[in-house]
Amino acid sequence: MPVSYAVVGGGVVGSAVAMTLARRGCPVTxxxxxxxxxxxxxxxxxxxxxxxxxxxxxELETALILRAAPLRERAVDGLGIPVLRCGARxxxxxxxxxxxxxVLGVPVTRDGADLLIPGEAVTNPIAMxxxxxxEAERHGALIRLGEAVQDDLPGFSVVLNCAGLCSDGVAxxxxxxxxxxxxxxxxxVVFQNPGLSEILLPVPSPRTKGILVFPTVTGHICCGxxxxxxxxxxxxxxxxxxxxxxxxxxxxALPGLEPAPVFAYAGLRPAGANGENYxxxxxxxxxxxxNIAAIRSTGLTAALGIADYVCTDLLGIDDRPVGYQRVDPxxxxxWLRAAHHRRLA
Ligand SMILES: Cc1cc2nc3c(=O)[nH]c(=O)nc-3n(C[C@H](O)[C@H](O)[C@H](O)COP(=O)(O)OP(=O)(O)OC[C@H]3O[C@@H](n4cnc5c(N)ncnc54)[C@H](O)[C@@H]3O)c2cc1C
Numbered sequence: 001m002p003v004s005y006a007v008v009g010g011g012v013v014g015s016a017v018a019m020t021l022a023r024r025g026c027p028v029t030x031x032x033x034x035x036x037x038x039x040x041x042x043x044x045x046x047x048x049x050x051x052x053x054x055x056x057x058x059e060l061e062t063a064l065i066l067r068a069a070p071l072r073e074r075a076v077d078g079l080g081i082p083v084l085r086c087g088a089r090x091x092x093x094x095x096x097x098x099x100x101x102x103v104l105g106v107p108v109t110r111d112g113a114d115l116l117i118p119g120e121a122v123t124n125p126i127a128m129x130x131x132x133x134x135e136a137e138r139h140g141a142l143i144r145l146g147e148a149v150q151d152d153l154p155g156f157s158v159v160l161n162c163a164g165l166c167s168d169g170v171a172x173x174x175x176x177x178x179x180x181x182x183x184x185x186x187x188x189v190v191f192q193n194p195g196l197s198e199i200l201l202p203v204p205s206p207r208t209k210g211i212l213v214f215p216t217v218t219g220h221i222c223c224g225x226x227x228x229x230x231x232x233x234x235x236x237x238x239x240x241x242x243x244x245x246x247x248x249x250x251x252x253a254l255p256g257l258e259p260a261p262v263f264a265y266a267g268l269r270p271a272g273a274n275g276e277n278y279x280x281x282x283x284x285x286x287x288x289x290x291n292i293a294a295i296r297s298t299g300l301t302a303a304l305g306i307a308d309y310v311c312t313d314l315l316g317i318d319d320r321p322v323g324y325q326r327v328d329p330x331x332x333x334x335w336l337r338a339a340h341h342r343r344l345a
Contacts, residue, residue: 012038012128013292013295015136017306018136019141020308022139028142035341037133038338044266044267045267046122047217050298051065064278065305080326082217087121088120089200090201106119125300127330131327131329138325152288159289160310161291164293165183171285174285174289178279184230189246191260192262208297223249226245238264276294280309281314
């Protein structure tokens with residue numbers, strides 16, 4: 001019997017894994033509980049493609065961010081995924097962050113007290129997720145929408161658990177209770193762009209990257225995200241006090257900005273309940289289950305690095321030289337897609 005692969009979850013991570021398996025000639029079926037892909041964390045994030053300049057040396061997350069960069073360049077060009085290569089500015093950046101970037105080999109320059117990171121970019125994360133699925137389908141993958149996996153998928157040899165917020169529940173179906181997921185809410189406000197052409201980054205804290213102000217591929221600017229740990233995996237609401245505070249912070253960062261946002265949205269990061277991050281590996285409880293979970297805050301950036309690591313290093317399936325085919329990106333802002341979806345839910 002040939003090995004058959006099931007991917008549970010059509011976020012950017014599951015879609016990247018399905019695409020990578022399919023492009024390497026493997027039979028793969030992706031199950032997504034919602035009626036479209038990318039409307040979980042993947043469609044409610046900042047859309048920033050990080051260089052990893054401020055990532056911690058020695059962590060799997062950092063290694064996979066760096067591994068993703070050349071893979072993503074080829075994929076976004078080949079698939080026609082919209083990317084704004086705008087670079088970022090960190091105001092009053094401490095010298096340790098500059099040194100960290102140099103150690104990791106990420107190009108940065110100084111502009112007085114500010115650090116410029118030219119490789120930082122933004123994308124439409126739903127366009128990226130959909131393009132990965134379209135490319136997976138082109139290589140024979142089955143994408144099954146509106147199918148919430150409720151069992152341990154006995155018909156498949158390997159199950160890749162990419163279920164984001166619900167990946168702990170999927171693991172439990174295999175008797176694996178080694179990790180739990182707790183949502184960390186991130187809220188945003190969106191304005192028309194008065195002319196901002198680079199990402200404005202705060203100095204990160206050990207817990208979060210802080211509140212960013214950044215241009216989008218759709219001609220808006222976003223300010224966010226907040227970072228609020230929750231118990232409720234269905235609380236996607238923007239708190240009025242968060243909205244007010246984000247408007248204030250956006251106006252402080254961009255003097256002259258009209259304090260009149262056109263939209264506000266929230267995303268839920270799939271964070272490890274006990275601080276776990278990037279839980280990627282074979283389950284100790286089932287030889288059919290491979291967890292790719294707790295991809296909390298950089299999964300959009302690292303998705304192709306994660307997929308390559310899983311396929312090459314954990315499954316032993318080598319890459320093949322295959323071209324990409326362009327996909328028409330969806331129109332309109334991605335946060336409206338996800339919000340529309342929540343209203344229907
Ligand atoms: C506020 C915020 C800001 C962020 N900013 C950035 C950023 O700028 N750059 C960056 O790189 N990353 C960012 N991230 C992180 C990034 O969004 C996540 O790391 C990434 O989206 C995780 O992807 P995922 O595929 O693991 O999860 P998800 O996108 O949540 O996908 C999981 C999918 O699994 C499905 N699912 C669940 N259970 C089942 C089941 N039983 N059967 C079938 N399907 C199921 C869900 O419906 C969902 O579609 C941010 C996240 C948030 C929330």
